[in-house]
Amino acid sequence: EAEVAQSPRYKITEKSQAVAFWCDPISGHATLYWYRQILGQGPELLVQFQDESVVDDSQLPKDRFSAERLKGVDSTLKIQPAELGDSAMYLCASSFEGYNEQFFGPGTRLTVL
């Protein structure tokens, strides 16, 4: 069964360091999402791609976060520099189109010390 892949699964870093997360969506899914989930809360959208284009990054802290999907397939989310408040689960999801069912990857648990 097709799945969304993410790596790494866990990341521990010190504040002010740079971190990067990778996501490979389900083959054929044009829409890719990055979410951040704080413990005890629902996920919140950081950025949405349609193919290689950013559709929505209104909630992405652009002073430290960046995201790219250069060839319209896999995607990288970067944080530089990391802050203590960035500790969270980072989830990637994909869908065939922006209004279809979303499928999530296993997530990356980030801890900033």
Next chain:
Amino acid sequence: KQEVTQIPAALSVPEGENLVLNCSFTDSAIYNLQWFRQDPGKGLTSLLLIQSSQREQTSGRLNASLDKSSGRSTLYIAASQPGDSATYLCAALYSNDYKLSFGAGTTVTVRA
């Protein structure tokens, strides 16, 4: 703001009891509503998706209903098992921006 609320935040039931999980949303202009399961420290697993034109959707022991007029969805899990212990989240996709708005989830514990 398009809000999604799940009450209660947690519940505990004995094995075999039917589970009823509630989800309410503030805007009836939804495109679809999705129910997810999340195990501790894991990603989200899609359980059921209900289109706005549908009233319910079923998969095995799971049944989800949608009432747009009252702004509610309910997930029923029949004959609960300890393996059903997890956090269940609902998310509404709104027609105006096609963004998923999530509830905070209901954490379920099924006691053996």
